[in-house]
Amino acid sequence: MKTTHWKEETRTQHSHRLSACFLLPATLLFSALAPGSPARAEEPLWGKSASTLGKGFFNVNTEGRMMESRPYNHHGGPVSLTIKRMEAGLMLEYGLQPDVDLSLSLPYFSETIEQRFNGQMNRDEMAGMGEMEIGAKWRFNQSISDSHKDEFALITGLKLPTGDSRMRDSDGSLIDPHLQPNSGNLGGRIGLAANRHSALYRHWLSVMVGAEAGSTRYQRGSTLEVDASSGRRVRRLTRHNQTDWMGLVGLHYRLMGKERENGRALSDSGGSLLAAEVSLLSSSGTRGLRLGVLFPLTSNLGQSDAPLKQEIQASFRASF
Amino acid sequence: MKWLTIAALLGILGFQSAAGAQVKSITINAGGVFCMSCSHRLEKAMQRLECADQIKIKMEPNRAELTPRGGKWVAADRLRAAVKTAGFKPGAIRYTIDGKLTQWQGQTALQLQGSEQLVVLQPRGEAPQAFDRIRDALGRGDAASVEIEGLLAEEKSKGKTPPVLQVVRAEISP
Secondary structure, three states: OOOOOOEEHHHHHHHHHHHHHHHHHHHHHHHHOOOOOOOOOOOOOOOOOOOOOOOOOEEEEEEEEEEEEOOEEHHHOOOEEEEEEEEEEEEEEEEEEOOEEEEEEEEEEEEEEEEEEOOEEEEEEEEEEOOOEEEEEEEEEEEEOOOEEEEEEEEEEEEOOOOOOOOEOOOOOEOOHHHOOOOOOOEEEEEEEEEEEEOOEEEEEEEEEEEEOOOOOEEOOOEEEEEEEEEEEOOOOOOOOOEEEEEEEEEEEEEEOOOEEOOEEOOOOOEEEEEEEEEEEEEEOOEEEEEEEEEEEEEEEOOOOOOEEEEEEEEEEEEO | OHHHHHHHHHHHHHHHHHHOOOEEEEEEEEEOOOOHHHHHHHHHHHHOOOOEEEEEEEOOOOEEEEEEHHHOOOOHHHHHHHHHHOOOEEEEEEEEEEEEEEEEOOEEEEEEOOOOOEEEEEEOOOOHHHHHHHHHHHHHOOOOEEEEEEEEOHHHOOOOOOOEEEEEEEEEEO
16 A cells, blocks of 8 residues: 555544445445336346346346445555445346346445554545446257256356556645556456246345456456355245245355456465355235345455455346 | 217227227237246337237237237237247247138138138137037027137148138127
8 A cells, every 4th residue: 555644543434434334325226226127036136047038128227236345454554455346337238038048237336445553543435436347148048847947058147457556645645556446457357157046935046257457457266156045935926916035144255266456466465265155035916126145154365455344235127 | 978989989990890890809829938028128119010909918828819910810820930039939829719610621610701711610628619500500500609719720821721710619699
């Protein structure tokens, strides 16, 4: 980290709480006010689904996400960092064919990096557009029986270098590239997703790998994401307009490779994380809402990466 | 008062149109509808059919019940395509139709009211008595109109050959 002007902790704590208290409800409100129509809400918040929309259908997905890291000594040094991040995202999906979907996601973030050293604290706040992603899903296999439906899909995504990747701290100095919210590089993801849906149960599994194009300034490490979730409906669906409630639990694994900064690998970057998810999904008539919490079970991250404390996500979906 | 009269006239016309409809309803089963959003997607897909007047989605088994606009016959292929487009598996199709008994190439048939559309009738294994009553009424020649509920027999529903319904229920009016 660059040289910073340290302030008394008590003088800045209040305003941070205010912004956190304001942003989460605002994000949830934004989600809840999205246009109401048939909603594809019965999907996990973390991980991918192999289901497609159907030809000519248009899906709008709004989501709010709050992530908080545990305090950690950055690079093993004396400065302790805590990163808090809020995201409000809009994802548009279109069913090009019965088994092909296209998607575009537009994230907006607000991030706070708190640095603590010798009882003093400095806070850097950043906000702006995140990294857009253009995606495509091809459901290459679907089998339907009276009791269940199985689906398999190939999913790809192209991450665009949108958003500011040269943000500055409160003193006007450039923040280290690996702490920047946006990398400024093109990236790609590819993976497979599988579902099994029955009258009472739903199961999802997805495996995605991702990599970024390199640059001399910074390059994120390659990633592997494995997501498995299972949901159980509270009541069977017997009426077209009944309220559907589903409880969901999941396990999510992330493996991250070494990052490269200024042409050299960050030896204390990368690692793995295994996290558990508990979510509640609901859809009633034309609206669908999802709320979930992700908390880490085991974490093996290097000292340049923020260890996750918890992540809360809410989402509202509507389709036309 | 003028608006009330117009509304009443429109209501009467609408009632007469429904009452005289030759195809009263069509039901198509849809496999793979396991959630509320699936159910609404099926409803939307059926609503996109221009020939559909009213749509009802029913569960267990999952099916869409359609009232065709003007009571006109809707080809099974269009219904199946709508279900497939929404990502589901089309199943059995059941028509409830009104018309006069006649014959087509020596087979018992029904000519839809006010239309040239013919539908060949066949017995259904589980309810042969309904078809027997139709055949008897055709032999006597005393049936003014017949309401038939029947399942579409898949293999003969294409081309110039009239669609074939396996009769499940019949109401014969003298």
